[in-house]
Amino acid sequence: MIGGGLVGATLAIGLARASHKVRVLDGGDTDFRSSRGNFGLVWVQGKGAHSAPYAQWTGSASRAWPEFAAELLDATGVDVQLQQTGGIDYCLTESEFKSQADKMQRVQDQTDGMFEYQMLDNKEVRELMPQISKAVVGASYSPQDGHVNPLKLLKALHTQMQKLGCEYLPNQPVIDIEARNSGFKVITRDGEFYCEKLVLASGLTNTELARKVGMSVPLKPNQGQLLITERFEPFLKIPSIHIRQTDEGTLQIGDSSADIGYDDSTSLQVLAMIANRLLKIFPHLINVNVLRSWSALRVLTPDGLPVYEQSELWPNAYAVNCHSGVTLAAQHATVLSQWIAGESVDNYQGIINEFSADRFTDV
Amino acid sequence: MNFPQTDLPMFKTASDVEKIEIAVDGKSTMVPKNVSVAAALLLAEAIPFRYSKVDQSPRAPYCLMGVCAECLVTINDEPGQFACQTNVQPGMRINRS
Numbered sequence: 001m002i003g004g005g006l007v008g009a010t011l012a013i014g015l016a017r018a019s020h021k022v023r024v025l026d027g028g029d030t031d032f033r034s035s036r037g038n039f040g041l042v043w044v045q046g047k048g049a050h051s052a053p054y055a056q057w058t059g060s061a062s063r064a065w066p067e068f069a070a071e072l073l074d075a076t077g078v079d080v081q082l083q084q085t086g087g088i089d090y091c092l093t094e095s096e097f098k099s100q101a102d103k104m105q106r107v108q109d110q111t112d113g114m115f116e117y118q119m120l121d122n123k124e125v126r127e128l129m130p131q132i133s134k135a136v137v138g139a140s141y142s143p144q145d146g147h148v149n150p151l152k153l154l155k156a157l158h159t160q161m162q163k164l165g166c167e168y169l170p171n172q173p174v175i176d177i178e179a180r181n182s183g184f185k186v187i188t189r190d191g192e193f194y195c196e197k198l199v200l201a202s203g204l205t206n207t208e209l210a211r212k213v214g215m216s217v218p219l220k221p222n223q224g225q226l227l228i229t230e231r232f233e234p235f236l237k238i239p240s241i242h243i244r245q246t247d248e249g250t251l252q253i254g255d256s257s258a259d260i261g262y263d264d265s266t267s268l269q270v271l272a273m274i275a276n277r278l279l280k281i282f283p284h285l286i287n288v289n290v291l292r293s294w295s296a297l298r299v300l301t302p303d304g305l306p307v308y309e310q311s312e313l314w315p316n317a318y319a320v321n322c323h324s325g326v327t328l329a330a331q332h333a334t335v336l337s338q339w340i341a342g343e344s345v346d347n348y349q350g351i352i353n354e355f356s357a358d359r360f361t362d363v
Numbered sequence: 364m365n366f367p368q369t370d371l372p373m374f375k376t377a378s379d380v381e382k383i384e385i386a387v388d389g390k391s392t393m394v395p396k397n398v399s400v401a402a403a404l405l406l407a408e409a410i411p412f413r414y415s416k417v418d419q420s421p422r423a424p425y426c427l428m429g430v431c432a433e434c435l436v437t438i439n440d441e442p443g444q445f446a447c448q449t450n451v452q453p454g455m456r457i458n459r460s
């Protein structure tokens with residue numbers, strides 16, 4: 001397993017459960033690591049408006065989350081703080097409201113009605129979240145959304161992965177891979193490793209590593225900035241893509257999106273824009289102290305959907321990337337790992353096939 | 364081993380230090396000059412600094428370097444100030460919540 005972020009750690013768990021002996025070679029702290037800078041949403045609404053497989057896959061991940069979180073707690077003692085109390089996406093203009101309504105309807109159509117949602121006006125939103133301002137035109141609400149503490153999730157995954165016998169080697173950046181008929185020789189900065197099966201889960205670095213084993217995985221970074229506040233009275237029972245409150249009371253505020261390459265610096269201008277938008281929704285937060293801010297890079301494919309690729313040239317090599325590694329973790333630990341392990345995944349095979357990287361080369 | 368001898372003590376006891384007057388919860392208090400509000404309150408045994416807004420547990424400075432936000436107090440009517448990142452000034456009004 002190359003990479004020990006959310007994707008690599010989750011797949012290592014699934015493969016260890018499928019009786020594989022797994023070694024995880026991870027990079028170092030200076031790498032771009034979205035698994036350490038993300039927002040922690042287990043988010044369904046809006047996902048897959050243009051892709052039925054993605055809408056269905058995301059929905060199944062959200063339904064699999066309670067069992068996954070319970071297993072992690074039981075095995076590791078780490079409570080990832082899963083709360084699936086629903087999610088809200090606030091709209092500040094009529095046109096935002098209308099395009100959100102269209103998007104939600106499309107997702108429902110793509111899932112044959114499995115995706116549930118409501119479009120709420122200001123008064124109805126106020127019943128769920130009394131603190132919102134008059135500036136909120138309305139919102140979409142889905143009972144299927146939720147959130148976790150993403151750093152606790154990463155900790156739980158690493159604990160579980162090592163408990164299941166996976167060998168974890170940090171600071172072992174892979175610099176080359178040689179494919180042979182018997183397997184792969186993986187060359188890191190410090191040594192050489194051999195394996196029969198190779199899974200690339202190195203985030204943005206996957207493009208470069210995949211090429212070495214005959215796969216073409218186009219990816220590009222997309223920057224998101226976040227604000228973290230002091231602990232505040234618990235008031236936000238329902239998370240949104242703009243704000244969520246942790247069990248400890250911290251408010252995590254986002255989220256920006258910028259196509260600016262490999263740049264994970266923060267800028268006052270973007271942070272101010274994030275804060276100003278939030279204050280339009282929740283004016284009572286005006287005096288809350290912001291303690292920290294950071295930026296992290298999303299891992300995006302050209303169409304925003306996951307890549308689950310098996311090398312045609314070297315069929316024991318796989319590449320896995322996704323935009324929503326938190327949300328999809330529950331499916332990655334089970335179904336996707338079984339697919340990589342060569343087990344039957346029944347109805348899901350069709351969905352997994354849809355996410356082959358072929359789609360970027362078939363014209 | 365010979366240690367260099369000097370007449371200057373490496374540490375001064377708090378009583379030697381110049382004091383200034385501040386108000387802690389409205390009560391006049393003498394504290395050392397040039398220390399942080401957190402250090403001054405700790406010396407004055409004004410603990411806890413605040414109660415958690417989440418579970419009401421008593422809190423006090425933890426990191427003393429501006430990271431944990433456990434030391435927040437009201438300084439000159441401005442709430443949510445970092446006691447460990449602010450130096451005391453004569454006449455400063457500090458309130459704990």
Ligand SMILES: Cc1cc2nc3c(=O)[nH]c(=O)nc-3n(C[C@H](O)[C@H](O)[C@H](O)COP(=O)(O)OP(=O)(O)OC[C@H]3O[C@@H](n4cnc5c(N)ncnc54)[C@H](O)[C@@H]3O)c2cc1C
Nearest residue numbers: 003005007027034035038039041174203224324325326327
């Ligand atoms: C701002 C932001 C907000 C987000 N919010 C959410 C959200 O709310 N919900 C959600 O589901 N998803 C969210 N995401 C997406 C989610 O964080 C990612 O999908 C997920 O972290 C991807 O995990 P990964 O393991 O593929 O990548 P990474 O976290 O990048 O992990 C890759 C790992 O590979 C290692 N590596 C790199 N190069 C090498 C090499 N040459 N050799 C060995 N190891 C290497 C790195 O050190 C790293 O540990 C968000 C992302 C961002 C940036």
Ligand code: FES
Nearest residue numbers: 427430431432447
């Ligand atoms: S004591 Fe930690 S921030 Fe002040």
